[in-house]
Amino acid sequence: MDAATVTAFKNNDATLILGHTTACDGATDVSADSDCDGSDAGAGKYKFELSDPSKCNAVIVTNTGTKKTKITWKISRKLSVKTSDPIRRAVCGSIDVSCTYDIENTILTKTPFVTEEKKLTMVGKTETGKYVVELNFMDDAYAAKITEFKVDVKTKINVEAKIISTFAGYKVSVVNCFANNDADPLKVTNKYEIVKSDGCKDIKSYDATDSKDVVKQKDSKAQFWFNSFVWAAVKKVADQKIFVHCTAQVCLASDTTCVATMGNLDSCAGNRRKRSTSSENEHLVSLGPLYITNGKPTVYASNHTVQLPCSLNNGGCHEICVINLGYKKGYMCACEPGRFLRDDDFSCMDKNLLQRTNRMGTEITDVMSEHLTNEAIIVVAAVAIITILNIIGVILIVSRKGKQFPI
Secondary structure: OOHHHHHHHHOOOEEEEEOOOHHHHOOOOOOOOHHHHOEEEEOOEEEOOOOOOOOOOOEEEEEOOOOEEEEEEEEEEEEOOOOOOOEEOOOOOEEEEEEEEEOOOOOOOOOOOOOOOOOOEOOEEEEOOOOEEEEEEEOOOOOOEOOEOEEOOOOEEEEEEEEEOOOOOEEEEEEEEEEEOOOOOOOOOOOEEEEOOOOOEOOOOOOOOOOEEEEEOOEOEEEEEEEOOEEOOOOOHHHOEEEEEEEEEEEEOOOHHHHOOOOOHHHHHOOOOOOOOOOOOEEEEEEEEEEEOOOOOEEEEEOOEEOOHHHOHHHHOOOEEEEOOOOOOOEEEEOOOOEEEOOOOOOEEEHHHHHHOOOOOOHHHHHHHHHHHHHHHHHHHHHHHHHHHHHHHHHHHHHHHHOOOOO
């Protein structure tokens, strides 16, 4: 692999390995052979040398009709995931490399396992005789419910709890919110805490400060969000799902004693709240599952030539193509300094031209007029100089006729 490909693909948060990975593929057949780890080839390059082509999870396909065998390997991003961390947000990725050989004998073939992900309708409800506490996934504006949800890693997930009742005098807060990968809130082998018992966000050592937040508490609605992730200990991609469980606290707005015990954002600033002595106003609500696609952009290569998206016709970008594994396409377009990316996300335009497009589309005429004006000034100046020289010449000739001047 060339140096540019190695740098772009490793992206400072992974190493490279030939074959499957536990964190990204959920594989149990990860090769322990040192050949699969590869080695530094100098000048930033990287190489893999195999004495046995069937090593490192090779996929071997033989065509007896053409008498050719195709062997495909996967160069994977090997993520550094601590066993103590329940989640990860580092993006998975792989490069498929294949070689085709002429053969005269039959070679063992391996069939890759493909997992099909499903979309499910999600809704969580707990009903009482007086009201319904409803928990829903929402859009970014918290304006509409999302009922079919399959997302990539690091996607913002918005959650809202609200009261459905004929009486509008209720307030709701959510506390002790967490995520697991099971509809049963008691199964917490994999657990990710989101909201604490006081109603504030629960930031852990493996969390970035902008990975979650609580938007609203102790109101007609309670709202919070978190960035999606994958479970570090879950091996199968199909099992990468998230259920959200919360304790909803519901009080009549007029019951000040009850309201004082509710989780609220004021407590996040250090103000203390009274602890509830009764569970009559607390209800467990659950929501899910949310399926995670695992964020695995794959690029393809053959005959030992690796091609990242930007290597193919510059990714379609008119000026600059930037490898970015955080995007679904695996890359993004950019422009030279002083120029801006157009709405088509591929072409660029000059800053001055951008300003002139607001003048009824006459920017090109203005530029042409400017050049024509400059040329006209030069022509007029030249004619004026010639005219002055002619006048001086006439004066000299007339003067010589009246007086004797030496020539």
